[in-house]
Amino acid sequence: TQSTRPQRLLHAVQKNATRGDPRSVVKAIDNFCRQKEWAMNVGDEKGCILDSVVSEVNPVTVLELGTYCGYSTVRIASLLPPRAKIITLEFNPDYAKIARQVIAWAGLEDKIQVVEGPSGEWIPKMKEQFGVKTFDLVFLDHWKDRYLPDTKLLEDCGLLRKGSILLADNVICPGTPDYLEYVRNSPRYKSQYFKSHLEYTKAEDGLEKSVFLG
Numbered sequence: 585t586q587s588t589r590p591q592r593l594l595h596a597v598q599k600n601a602t603r604g605d606p607r608s609v610v611k612a613i614d615n616f617c618r619q620k621e622w623a624m625n626v627g628d629e630k631g632c633i634l635d636s637v638v639s640e641v642n643p644v645t646v647l648e649l650g651t652y653c654g655y656s657t658v659r660i661a662s663l664l665p666p667r668a669k670i671i672t673l674e675f676n677p678d679y680a681k682i683a684r685q686v687i688a689w690a691g692l693e694d695k696i697q698v699v700e701g702p703s704g705e706w707i708p709k710m711k712e713q714f715g716v717k718t719f720d721l722v723f724l725d726h727w728k729d730r731y732l733p734d735t736k737l738l739e740d741c742g743l744l745r746k747g748s749i750l751l752a753d754n755v756i757c758p759g760t761p762d763y764l765e766y767v768r769n770s771p772r773y774k775s776q777y778f779k780s781h782l783e784y785t786k787a788e789d790g791l792e793k794s795v796f797l798g
């Protein structure tokens with residue numbers, strides 16, 4: 585039977601990356617997406633912006649919405665301090681299965697928890713299920729029409745604290761207009777746009793970094 589793109593991406597990692605070396609996993613995926621098949625990873629250009637925000641925030645608790653194949657999960661986790669953890673929510677079980685193998689190849693299983701199911705159901709359970717108090721950093725990269733409702737849900741569930749950072753992918757392409765309008769106009773956020781390009785292309789895209797003011 586025909587393989588899927590995530591399966592081919594995983595094979596490229598297992599073929600070209602060194603086990604236990606997260607940066608080689610990131611490199612192998614970027615090479616696969618540039619040379620063989622485009623895939624919706626945050627990519628190397630926006631990935632550098634992601635790296636700088638993660639390094640600046642130095643988060644202990646991270647939430648990622650939208651794991652896909654685990655590219656940004658590995659990229660973030662490779663920069664976390666020793667006891668820090670990332671919880672990543674993925675709706676599609678096939679993607680979650682691939683992501684777990686990519687994460688294992690990078691040797692980052694101890695820092696990453698892949699949770700399967702819709703963010704709308706899991707966010708209200710974060711405190712009781714995972715003992716999370718608040719998130720220092722949230723990376724939004726899932727369905728674009730879920731960015732705003734999930735942000736409001738995070739607020740309502742008390743999962744954001746003064747200084748929590750939201751970092752959103754694709755605010756230009758495919759675009760998240762309602763989310764952008766909210767974080768740029770709400771008195772509860774201080775927002776900043778990092779202009780870049782859609783992964784592996786010349787089209788404009790960017791990341792929006794928003795600090796929750798409490």
Ligand SMILES: O=C(NC/C=C/[C@H]1O[C@@H](Sc2ccncc2)[C@H](O)[C@@H]1O)c1cc([N+](=O)[O-])cc(O)c1O
Binds near residue numbers: 701728
């Ligand atoms: O559509 C995009 N991303 C949607 C991603 C969705 C990912 O998150 C879950 S959905 C979910 C739902 C609820 N809770 C957790 C995960 C899907 O199973 C997928 O793994 C996208 C598209 C383009 N593009 O160029 O078209 C570029 C990008 O960078 C993108 O991120």
Ligand SMILES: [Mg+2]
Binds near residue numbers: 625725753754
């Ligand atoms: Mg994206």
